[in-house]
Amino acid sequence: GAVVSQHPSRVICKSGTSVKIECRSLDFQATTMFWYRQFPKQSLMLMATSNEGSKATYEQGVEKDKFLINHASLTLSTLTVTSAHPEDSSFYICSARGTGGKNIQYFGAGTRLSVL
Amino acid sequence: GIQVEQSPPDLILQEGANSTLRCNFSDSVNNLQWFHQNPWGQLINLFYIPSGTKQNGRLSATTVATERYSLLYISSSQTTDSGVYFCAVWVDSSYKLIFGSGTRLLVRP
Numbered sequence: 525g526a527v528v529s530q531h532p533s534r535v536i537c538k539s540g541t542s543v544k545i546e547c548r549s550l551d552f553q554a555t556t557m558f559w560y561r562q563f564p565k566q567s568l569m570l571m572a573t574s575n576e577g578s579k580a581t582y583e584q585g586v587e588k589d590k591f592l593i594n595h596a597s598l599t600l601s602t603l604t605v606t607s608a609h610p611e612d613s614s615f616y617i618c619s620a621r622g623t624g625g626k627n628i629q630y631f632g633a634g635t636r637l638s639v640l
Numbered sequence: 641g642i643q644v645e646q647s648p649p650d651l652i653l654q655e656g657a658n659s660t661l662r663c664n665f666s667d668s669v670n671n672l673q674w675f676h677q678n679p680w681g682q683l684i685n686l687f688y689i690p691s692g693t694k695q696n697g698r699l700s701a702t703t704v705a706t707e708r709y710s711l712l713y714i715s716s717s718q719t720t721d722s723g724v725y726f727c728a729v730w731v732d733s734s735y736k737l738i739f740g741s742g743t744r745l746l747v748r749p
Contacts, residue, residue: 558737562681565744566741567739567740567741567742568728569739570738573735617681619737627671627730628673628685629673629737631683631685633682634682634683
């Protein structure tokens with residue numbers, strides 16, 4: 525199956541710093557990528573939809589100035605958590621949607637963010 | 641919006657046992673995927689199954705779209721099957737994958 529690479533897998537940072545997470549589709553082009561957030565023992569919640577070459581679409585309640593998304597190419601989307609605070613600590617997962625045919629979504633391995 | 645409910649929320653099995661996980665959804669969907677989230681958080685695609693029945697080894701899935709449910713069967717469970725199983729539905733009009741709350745499975749040796 526298709527591979528989605530997400531880095532870093534884990535990051536620990538001080539409050540107030542910014543953290544960038546990368547999501548790459550390795551063997552297919554993804555015009556659309558998605559960013560999810562997952563709290564412990566909960567399901568995945570969609571944060572935003574990222575389209576190549578255009579502005580991201582954010583879900584209700586997600587601060588676009590806090591979570592900056594850039595989708596500069598058909599294989600790369602980045603999520604930057606700006607001025608991170610302890611409440612931003614969570615598991616962030618990206619996903620890329622295949623094109624044509626089945627349009628299956630493939631997921632990265634996730635990034636565990638801990639803000640001290 | 642569409643609601644996706646999974647049952648049971650938690651399941652404990654002895655190794656070798658069989659189980660059935662259920663996913664109900666409240667409206668018509670364009671496709672449905674089953675995932676296994678392993679203890680490290682990685683989501684693994686199990687099935688893309690908008691309708692019909694598919695099998696892959698000890699796992700099989702059936703979706704009855706007209707009745708708005710899907711079932712995931714696990715036979716001869718192994719400890720490596722432990723983790724959380726999610727179903728997620730896609731609706732073209734909303735252009736998003738909506739996840740159920742998951743079934744947390746623990747298989748004991």
